Amino acid sequence: MEKRIINPWQWQDERSYVQAVEVTNATGTLYVSGQTAISADGVSSDADMKSQLLLALENLEHVINKAGYSCENIVRLNIYTTNTAELWPHFNIFQEWTTKHNVKQALTLMEVKSLFETLKVELEATVVK
Incomplete structure (x- = not known):
């Protein structure tokens, strides 16, 4: 598998994501x-x-590893939260996790009205190998 990162700008680097990821082979x-x-x-x-x-990060990592994939090969990650303002002070946790696993992914962050039961954040990923 080969990945190519597409970043026409540099500002996203501080936010722990990339503008696009091309995957071949x-x-x-x-x-x-x-x-x-x-x-x-x-x-x-x-x-x-x-x-x-x-x-949520621990569970994401567990599923990816159980499937025989690597977090490093996450190419797309969607973050859903019920409260962006409440999530933002803890975004460094996400950034440290992506740095630890050398993740370079396209990212979308969305605030939603609600999640299942009492949940506040949900992580949806696409991983390749």
């Missing part, structure tokens, strides 16, 4: 359902945004 594509702060026994978290973001 991929041998597989994994479409990951939205991962949230749901425990292994299926209980939705009612914790604060920071705690939910940490668990």
Whole structure:
């Protein structure tokens, strides 16, 4: 698999994403359902945004690894949140996670009216190999 990052500007570098990712010669594509702060026994978290973001990232990583893929090969990530202003002070957690895994992904952040039960943030990814 080969990835080519397309960044016609530099300002997005500080925000931990890229403008576009081209993938050629991929041998597989994994479409990951939205991962949230749901425990292994299926209980939705009612914790604060920071705690939910940490668990959602942990769950995303777990699914990707279980499928035999690598977080480094995330090419598309959508973040859904019920409150962007509440998420923003904790965005460094997301940035540290992407740096740790050397993720260079196209990114969309959307504020939505609600998520399942008590959830505040959901991460949806496309991964290649």
